[in-house]
Amino acid sequence: EKVEERTIDELAKKTIEHCLKEGIETVWDRSEMQEPQCKWCSTGLSCSRCTMGPCRIIPERNRVRGVCGADADLIVARNLLDMLTTGAAAHSDHGREIAETLLLVGKGESSGYTIKDTEKLFAIAEEYNIPTDRAAIEVAHDLALAFLDEFGTIKGELELCRRAPDATYAIWEEAGILPRGIDREIVEAMHRVHMGVGAHYANMLLHGLRTALGDGWGGSMIGTEVSDILFGTPTPVESMMNLGVIKEDQVNITLHGHNPMLSEMIVEAAESEVMQALAKKNGATGINLIGLCCTGNELLMRRGIPMAGNHFNQELVIATGALDAMIVDYQCIFPSLPRTASCFHTKIISTSQKAKIPGSYYVEFSPENATEAAETIVMTAVENFKNRIPERIFIPGKPVAVTAGFSVEAITKALGGTLQPLVDAIASGKIRGAVGIVGCNNPKIKHDYGHVTLAKELIKHDILCVETGCAAVASGKAGLLTPDACFLAGDGLKGICKAVGIPPVLHMGSCVDCSRILVLLAALANTLGVGIHQLPVAGAAPEWYSQKAVSIGAYFVASGVYTVLGPMPNISGSPAVIDLLTNGLEGVVNAKFAVEPDPLKAAELIITHIEEKRKALGI
Ligand code: BF8
Numbered sequence: 001e002k003v004e005e006r007t008i009d010e011l012a013k014k015t016i017e018h019c020l021k022e023g024i025e026t027v028w029d030r031s032e033m034q035e036p037q038c039k040w041c042s043t044g045l046s047c048s049r050c051t052m053g054p055c056r057i058i059p060e061r062n063r064v065r066g067v068c069g070a071d072a073d074l075i076v077a078r079n080l081l082d083m084l085t086t087g088a089a090a091h092s093d094h095g096r097e098i099a100e101t102l103l104l105v106g107k108g109e110s111s112g113y114t115i116k117d118t119e120k121l122f123a124i125a126e127e128y129n130i131p132t133d134r135a136a137i138e139v140a141h142d143l144a145l146a147f148l149d150e151f152g153t154i155k156g157e158l159e160l161c162r163r164a165p166d167a168t169y170a171i172w173e174e175a176g177i178l179p180r181g182i183d184r185e186i187v188e189a190m191h192r193v194h195m196g197v198g199a200h201y202a203n204m205l206l207h208g209l210r211t212a213l214g215d216g217w218g219g220s221m222i223g224t225e226v227s228d229i230l231f232g233t234p235t236p237v238e239s240m241m242n243l244g245v246i247k248e249d250q251v252n253i254t255l256h257g258h259n260p261m262l263s264e265m266i267v268e269a270a271e272s273e274v275m276q277a278l279a280k281k282n283g284a285t286g287i288n289l290i291g292l293c294c295t296g297n298e299l300l301m302r303r304g305i306p307m308a309g310n311h312f313n314q315e316l317v318i319a320t321g322a323l324d325a326m327i328v329d330y331q332c333i334f335p336s337l338p339r340t341a342s343c344f345h346t347k348i349i350s351t352s353q354k355a356k357i358p359g360s361y362y363v364e365f366s367p368e369n370a371t372e373a374a375e376t377i378v379m380t381a382v383e384n385f386k387n388r389i390p391e392r393i394f395i396p397g398k399p400v401a402v403t404a405g406f407s408v409e410a411i412t413k414a415l416g417g418t419l420q421p422l423v424d425a426i427a428s429g430k431i432r433g434a435v436g437i438v439g440c441n442n443p444k445i446k447h448d449y450g451h452v453t454l455a456k457e458l459i460k461h462d463i464l465c466v467e468t469g470c471a472a473v474a475s476g477k478a479g480l481l482t483p484d485a486c487f488l489a490g491d492g493l494k495g496i497c498k499a500v501g502i503p504p505v506l507h508m509g510s511c512v513d514c515s516r517i518l519v520l521l522a523a524l525a526n527t528l529g530v531g532i533h534q535l536p537v538a539g540a541a542p543e544w545y546s547q548k549a550v551s552i553g554a555y556f557v558a559s560g561v562y563t564v565l566g567p568m569p570n571i572s573g574s575p576a577v578i579d580l581l582t583n584g585l586e587g588v589v590n591a592k593f594a595v596e597p598d599p600l601k602a603a604e605l606i607i608t609h610i611e612e613k614r615k616a617l618g619i
Pocket residue numbers: 258293294310311331332438439440441468469470471510511512545546548549
């Protein structure tokens with residue numbers, strides 16, 4: 001029954017059982033070993049940021065202030081701002097690397113990268129008033145500089161925020177949370193958490209919104225846009241998902257992490273005749289590339305590459321015994337993966353100088369050496385095929401079909417060239433509203449249960465779901481990402497999905513692609529002539545764990561989107577902070593957070609909210 005408590009992913013269940021039998025440790029085992037978790041840390045009431053401490057707030061023992069004098073509200077707010085800022089930095093640093101790659105392309109100095117979507121390049125260049133009556137490469141050069149300027153701008157305002165509807169933009173100006181530059185807000189946030197700087201919890205957290213906006217409308221948005229320019233804007237594509245995508249007779253290579261600049265080059269290398277021939281020479285029938293987590297989402301969206309799963313599938317895919325290499329860059333990669341892999345022949349290959357992992361093979365990857373590094377990596381994987389131990393291979397079943405690739409451009413095209421049909425369907429009530437379900441897996445929630453239960457409940461109530469990250473993968477494994485899943489939707493949504501030929505749950509990409517959701521919201525709001533906060537929409541992160549998810553939740557709310565979290569953030573030690581986030585923010589940005597671990601109850605909250613917004617709009 002341990003297995004039933006851990007996941008709803010049927011193939012994961014079988015593999016976890018296999019791991020338990022074989023003594024292969026997984027995230028669930030480690031989570032159990034951590035019980036009971038520290039109650040001060042989980043309420044946000046411990047602080048170890050300076051050496052006068054560490055301190056804990058224990059009111060019943062009259063410890064109401066840290067050594068520096070910070071009270072519970074400040075300690076909780078400081079911890080939360082730190083967490084949010086880490087997440088914003090992670091997304092934005094990824095965005096910067098992609099923008100730097102675009103600059104190298106513009107200078108003609110990159111290794112193997114080209115511009116795949118010239119139309120998008122030119123369209124965005126025009127937003128920045130960059131002349132487009134010249135060669136794409138020159139435009140790319142100037143656009144890359146304009147993007148990089150968004151990180152450390154001295155202009156005093158993030159240009160991409162102009163994409164927001166006027167009413168939303170005005171709210172940010174009024175609240176003083178319009179980001180000035182991506183890095184600037186991150187640095188200022190870290191300044192504010194230093195002892196003796198930020199002293200007012202609300203003042204700290206408002207800066208958190210500003211920092212998060214710099215991520216959503218800045219760093220992440222740049223990550224998405226430049227990836228589209230370099231690798232193509234996604235269009236609907238069919239593929240397969242779950243641990244069953246592993247193929248016994250092929251070299252299996254998993255691409256795990258986040259930045260497509262690595263994985264795209266691996267795909268190029270693996271598809272080459274030389275590597276295919278090498279695979280055959282080594283006894284395999286071919287090379288099977290498999291995605292995991294957000295790198296997997298990027299590859300699925302653009303190339304239809306199958307996915308082994310989401311965050312909590314990362315150890316299980318190794319446990320199949322048929323994985324020849326797992327290639328990682330950064331973020332959401334368990335540092336213990338080489339330990340897991342040491343039970344098998346699998347090689348973990350790390351590639352980023354920001355994320356070296358003890359016990360992994362390291363092949364440094366950069367835009368300047370991309371082609372060569374990708375070839376070395378694929379070759380290492382291919383040559384490892386012969387080291388498999390056939391009797392240890394455990395492939396738990398067959399994969400399920402998915403349709404992905406729903407960029408805003410693809411959605412607009414599917415609707416006949418404008419978003420008007422979607423707006424009309426919402427106005428007529430056939431579709432009641434839309435919800436962005438995003439985020440991770442967390443052992444505090446049964447794996448995939450939060451995502452899948454919430455999505456099913458919402459589509460049943462004629463609410464369209466748009467998803468990214470590990471939420472989208474959960475839906476994929478559960479069969480919700482195909483047009484056939486329409487039968488689970490209410491009559492109104494079912495009718496629209498059937499007419500357009502789309503699934504009721506749309507896969508919009510990786511976590512940085514939550515920026516696509518912002519662009520979609522802005523377009524919907526502009527079509528209706530309202531602010532984002534007036535739309536019948538909501539956000540949800542039913543199984544979130546990461547700092548990045550805190551930043552996403554914060555920029556959703558700051559953009560006017562009511563957002564329901566599954567796991568409780570570590571803030572319960574401060575009723576004032578809870579009240580600000582779940583109530584007070586409404587008066588600042590016209591949106592707020594809610595926390596509800598039960599996805600059915602979360603659906604109720606969301607449905608009520610959507611109906612209220614409809615009423616206010618008079619639809
Ligand atoms: O950026 S959803 S577990 S993989 S943090 Fe990580 Fe969470 Fe997955 Fe992608 Ni996002």
